[in-house]
Amino acid sequence: xxxxxxxxxxxxHMNTQTIESGFARVGARLKVREIPSRWRQGDRTWINPxxxxxxxxxxxxxxxxxxxxxxxxxxxxxxTVMQSEPKQRHLLLFVRKTGDQPQLDRFLxxxxxxxxxxxxxxxxxxxxxxxMDALQPAPVRQxxxxxxxxAKKRYTRKNRAFRRQGEWFFIPEPSLAVDDKLILxxxxxxxxxxxxxxxxxxxxxxxxxxxxxxxxxxGLLPAEYQRLLKANPNAAFWGWRVMRRxxxxxxxxxxxxxxxxxxxLPFWHRVLMNTETQSRTMANVAFLD
Numbered sequence: 001x002x003x004x005x006x007x008x009x010x011x012x013h014m015n016t017q018t019i020e021s022g023f024a025r026v027g028a029r030l031k032v033r034e035i036p037s038r039w040r041q042g043d044r045t046w047i048n049p050x051x052x053x054x055x056x057x058x059x060x061x062x063x064x065x066x067x068x069x070x071x072x073x074x075x076x077x078x079x080t081v082m083q084s085e086p087k088q089r090h091l092l093l094f095v096r097k098t099g100d101q102p103q104l105d106r107f108l109x110x111x112x113x114x115x116x117x118x119x120x121x122x123x124x125x126x127x128x129x130x131x132m133d134a135l136q137p138a139p140v141r142q143x144x145x146x147x148x149x150x151a152k153k154r155y156t157r158k159n160r161a162f163r164r165q166g167e168w169f170f171i172p173e174p175s176l177a178v179d180d181k182l183i184l185x186x187x188x189x190x191x192x193x194x195x196x197x198x199x200x201x202x203x204x205x206x207x208x209x210x211x212x213x214x215x216x217x218x219g220l221l222p223a224e225y226q227r228l229l230k231a232n233p234n235a236a237f238w239g240w241r242v243m244r245r246x247x248x249x250x251x252x253x254x255x256x257x258x259x260x261x262x263x264x265l266p267f268w269h270r271v272l273m274n275t276e277t278q279s280r281t282m283a284n285v286a287f288l289d
Contacts, residue, residue: 019093022081026089028109028116029064031057036071052077052095054107056116063116065109073097082106085128088155092121092128105280106131112166113157115259119167120279135274140169163269165260167276168197170251170269178203178250178268189249191273197260200253203268207247213238219245 016032023030053068069077076099084091090110097103106121108131125131132155133141143161144154153159163170168189183203188196210219215238220228228235249271256262 019079019081022084022091023065023109025084025086026091026110027086028089028091028111029061030067031064032067032069034069034071034074054093054095054109054118056118065116065118083127088128090128090132092125092131103280108132108135113260117166119274120276122275122278122280135276137169137272137275139171139270139272143171158263163263163265165197165255165257165263167191167274168255169272169274170255170263170265171272173250173268173270176250176268189251189255189271191277195258197255197257199251199255201251202271203250203252204244205248205250207244210243210245211240212243213240219243 016030019032020030052070052073055066055068056063057066058064067079076097078094078096078098080094080096082092082094088110090108093107093109095105095107097105106123106125108119108121108128110117119131119135121131121134123134125134136144140162144159147160149159149161157164161171183201185201187199187202189199189202190196208221210221211225212219215235225240250268251271252265252268254262254264
């Protein structure tokens with residue numbers, strides 16, 4: 001059973017009952033907190049939140065979703081639970097900013113194994129199922145089709161096409177042979193600053209060299225890096241690291257994470273992250289190793 005919800009409620013009215021009831025239908029709690037657009041942290045630092053934020057926090061009653069809205073956005077932010085799926089404990093949240101540059105952000109909020117999660121959804125999804133489809137990368141959808149996985153199993157954590165642990169998909173590659181000297185042991189899979197998924201055996205190949213620093217978290221290609229240094233010699237002191245971007249990654253053995261049950265891959269599987277980084281709200285996140 002799915003539940004369609006409406007109408008849109010406005011933060012400036014502070015009437016949170018509609019959105020809270022949408023979260024309650026999937027067994028979750030939501031708290032909306034309006035925060036000052038400027039406040040002092042410590043003795044000197046002024047914080048200026050440029051945008052709203054959606055987070056998962058914890059209190060004495062357990063985990064809850066928190067929507068933080070700076071006061072300067074309180075008159076231009078509309079929020080609605082577009083659809084909820086109580087049996088799956090998932091919902092699709094719309095956050096619409098009005099004004100000179102209107103935008104609409106989509107988030108899939110739900111429960112996966114042991115914890116609640118939030119995933120920024122790329123594209124134009126208008127239902128929970130469409131959001132889940134949008135979060136599956138193209139090779140995953142191709143594997144689902146080639147393995148003729150029935151619709152009811154497309155979103156499970158284990159089917160003929162893949163294994164999944166959180167945001168990571170593992171597609172079987174049973175014919176892949178890897179030189180033992182190239183295998184990394186007990187290697188982390190990490191998205192941003194989150195807790196890593198630890199992989200017993202990992203193999204990386206291909207990709208492109210990039211220069212990464214806090215000002216350029218997605219990395220610059222060597223030619224872009226040289227152009228920047230020519231235009232701004234001081235950029236050489238920004239704490240750069242040379243990394244590899246968009247490598248082919250393969251995993252074998254145990255994959256563990258504190259929020260998920262450990263899975264075991266008996267042979268090599270191709271590793272792919274969900275498409276959350278393609279969403280506008282995740283534009284500053286890159287798949288870097």
